[in-house]
Amino acid sequence: MKAIVIGAGLIGLTTAFELSKAGIEVEVVERSVVGSGASRGNAGEICPEQATPVAKLALIVSALSQAYRKDSALHVNVGTLPGYLPFLLRVARNSLPRRYSENQSALAEIQDLAMSAFLELAEEVGLEASSDGYLSVFADEQSAREGRQSTLKRTSGSGIPHTVSEVLGPRDLVEIEPSLNAHGYGFLDEGSYYTNPINYVEALHQHLLEAGVSIHEGVTVTSVTDFEGRQRVRASNAHFDADAVVVAAGVGTADIASASGKPVPIRPGKGYSFTIDVPHPTSHIFKFDSAHVAGMPLAGNSLRIAGTMEFDSDAHRFNSDRIKQIVAAVAPYLPEEALRNRYNEWVGARPLTPDGLPIISKLPSLQNTYVASGHNMLGLMLSPFTARAVRDMVLGHSTSSARRFSASRRF
Ligand SMILES: Cc1cc2nc3c(=O)[nH]c(=O)nc-3n(C[C@H](O)[C@H](O)[C@H](O)COP(=O)(O)OP(=O)(O)OC[C@H]3O[C@@H](n4cnc5c(N)ncnc54)[C@H](O)[C@@H]3O)c2cc1C
Numbered sequence: 001m002k003a004i005v006i007g008a009g010l011i012g013l014t015t016a017f018e019l020s021k022a023g024i025e026v027e028v029v030e031r032s033v034v035g036s037g038a039s040r041g042n043a044g045e046i047c048p049e050q051a052t053p054v055a056k057l058a059l060i061v062s063a064l065s066q067a068y069r070k071d072s073a074l075h076v077n078v079g080t081l082p083g084y085l086p087f088l089l090r091v092a093r094n095s096l097p098r099r100y101s102e103n104q105s106a107l108a109e110i111q112d113l114a115m116s117a118f119l120e121l122a123e124e125v126g127l128e129a130s131s132d133g134y135l136s137v138f139a140d141e142q143s144a145r146e147g148r149q150s151t152l153k154r155t156s157g158s159g160i161p162h163t164v165s166e167v168l169g170p171r172d173l174v175e176i177e178p179s180l181n182a183h184g185y186g187f188l189d190e191g192s193y194y195t196n197p198i199n200y201v202e203a204l205h206q207h208l209l210e211a212g213v214s215i216h217e218g219v220t221v222t223s224v225t226d227f228e229g230r231q232r233v234r235a236s237n238a239h240f241d242a243d244a245v246v247v248a249a250g251v252g253t254a255d256i257a258s259a260s261g262k263p264v265p266i267r268p269g270k271g272y273s274f275t276i277d278v279p280h281p282t283s284h285i286f287k288f289d290s291a292h293v294a295g296m297p298l299a300g301n302s303l304r305i306a307g308t309m310e311f312d313s314d315a316h317r318f319n320s321d322r323i324k325q326i327v328a329a330v331a332p333y334l335p336e337e338a339l340r341n342r343y344n345e346w347v348g349a350r351p352l353t354p355d356g357l358p359i360i361s362k363l364p365s366l367q368n369t370y371v372a373s374g375h376n377m378l379g380l381m382l383s384p385f386t387a388r389a390v391r392d393m394v395l396g397h398s399t400s401s402a403r404r405f406s407a408s409r410r411f
Pocket of ligand 1: 006007008009010011012029030031032033034035036037038039040041042043044045046219220221222248249250251252253256270271272273306307308348349350351372373374375376377378379380381382
């Protein structure tokens with residue numbers, strides 16, 4: 001059996017890895033280069049037990065009330081708002097309490113499977129996943145208390161053990177992470193994992209090359225069709241035939257699925273990140289919670305700062321105001337000089353769906369083509385779970401764990 005995977009982001013790479021391990025001949029077709037979408041510059045959080053659907057009432061309220069403000073964590077590019085309206089209406093429907101709780105329980109159902117799939121894959125490809133945990137920091141004590149309560153609530157029913165500290169004051173925070181300014185209140189959540197996404201992309205890439213998987217870079221796929229009992233992947237200047245196809249093209253999935261007979265509602269939700277060098281090595285993920293910004297330890301004294309959500313139909317356009325918004329949000333907590341000397345500024349588009357759940361499903365318009373996309377803010381942590389579910393679909397095995405993620409559900 002031969003399979004083509006479209007897209008060499010984390011979802012495409014892990015899927016190719018699982019398919020290849022199952023004895024399937026795999027080729028990957030990538031528009032740009034491996035890991036060029038949202039996969040390298042993200043925050044590296046692995047906490048499926050804390051994941052919530054992005055479709056929240058608060059998002060809609062925020063979109064309507066403050067999205068045009070330059071200092072808001074959520075920003076809408078004015079020119080592209082009309083294109084987002086049908087999507088936002090669906091987000092609004094999914095924010096209603098009953099739908100939100102159904103979507104939340106769909107994520108809760110898979111949290112333990114997702115976590116064990118991640119840890120097993122990490123071990124297999126030699127990827128380090130740290131469980132030192134997250135240090136959440138808030139501007140005031142009351143917000144820290146509320147944040148702690150909601151973390152306790154989200155982690156209490158999970159099979160992944162957590163230890164959540166009492167609320168900590170400015171001096172306690174600096175004792176745990178000496179690179180922080182003595183400002184704010186917070187708590188330590190030990191048990192949540194993180195990994196370096198660059199290492200993850202590279203480990204998978206290396207394993208695929210060693211397994212003999214061909215990766216065609218610089219090839220833009222336009223559509224997939226049924227062709228003489230097989231699947232034909234049409235690209236700008238070539239075509240590829242296979243027994244099965246997996247569309248894992250991140251935000252590019254929408255155009256491919258539409259041209260292949262089954263539109264799927266995926267829109268870009270752009271995030272930004274940059275790197276700073278702080279005075280001391282760090283070992284926890286920082287969650288600057290009221291600002292919706294995360295800080296992830298990289299090698300040495302480097303820290304990646306990532307956050308913001310921008311609705312803009314141009315997934316690649318770089319808006320330096322968004323970087324400034326992140327810098328302003330974390331300025332009270334991190335050394336001014338480090339922020340001034342930031343580098344590796346990056347933009348990546350999260351593939352958003354209106355209900356905040358991924359699409360892991362057969363594409364109903366075609367004989368043997370599958371979609372693995374729409375992972376919103378959860379693509380890194382759900383990639384091994386997704387890859388296993390897609391592998392089982394391609395092999396015709398039962399995939400009950402992915403039943404809530406159909407391309408035909410009511411979004
Ligand atoms: C700032 C930020 C922070 C984040 N933090 C986290 C986190 O802490 N934890 C977490 O789990 N997730 C996080 N995410 C989300 C995560 O990065 C995404 O969900 C994930 O990268 C999606 O992976 P993907 O493979 O579906 O898409 P991508 O990584 O975007 O990969 C898609 C690939 O498909 C290619 N492609 C597109 N169109 C075509 C085409 N027509 N033909 C061929 N190839 C094509 C692209 O070039 C790209 O390489 C974050 C995202 C951002 C932006």
